[in-house]
Amino acid sequence: MPTVLTTGRLRLRHAELKDAPAMLLLVNEPEFLQNIGDKQVRNLEQAEQYLLNGAIASYQQYGFGLYLVERLSDNATLGLCGLVQRDYLQHPDVGYALFRQYSGQGYTSEAALAVVAYARDTLGLNTLCGIVAPDNLASKRILEKTGMRAAGQKTVLGSDKLVDFYLLDQV
Template sequence: MIIAETERLRLRHFRKSDAEFIYQLYNQPSFIKYIGDRGIHSVQDAEAFISKVEDNYQQFGFWLYLVEDKETRQPLGVNGLIQRDYLDAPDIGFALIPEYCGKGFAKESSLAVIDFAMTLGIPHIYAITIHDNIASQKLLLSLNFTFNREEFLDDSTEPTLVYLLTFS
């Protein structure tokens, strides 16, 4: 199911056939450094992850989506909304294969996710990142998120920066 299309991108629900890509993305050194090890250490782990994502689509009406090139259908990364137990609204989460970073794909796909969130009637969304992830912080500010607070979230040993985007 396609949830958004932009000039260059398509955001769609994950499919089982995306497991190899998810495995590769979630094991990129930059992904592990800035987002963390999500326990996807094999293609089978990625398949199980995709099954959980499919359940979350049903439970919440949103979750992460595959970001692909609209013309070639080449997967570039993921972007979407995640409802965490410790936040009162979903947060936007995104990651790209490093070769696609710096080309505007994260911003383009994030704008599509923000538009989608607005159609769901969500009053605001969060974004979380770590101090070292300067690129994500700059992107969030360019998307009109504002710094909200610094907090130790989800049993983290280092503080997380929490940003907020309120829809008016």
């Protein structure tokens, strides 16, 4: 389980198939379904495929992906945070989803800020973006903390869903 980066309270590492039980729970939380969407993951086998086809494939294809976020003090799995290369976006997207019991404690901001710094300093990515449901004010605040600014709206590929688009030029 390669650790990608650590912060004062968190470890971000590559997701693995052993993380399927946590992913099954995370992608079916009401907040995930409302703000990110239904990934049609209903059992452990589907959760493993979700990891294989998503984060794990992304590490191999792009050298980055969504990372499992763990709390250093007790190794608790808090959720995901990382970079996603989406077909309909020109730049990598800073994405995150934490279990609801860990929201409001600064973990998401801490992880997102660390991912943005990693993208700039280690991966050499000069431009990042973020997408967020228009009514997800908490997520917008996190993107703004990373230095992103609102830059209009985008339509999600394969749907008629509009999302707010944020951009961070780090040059």
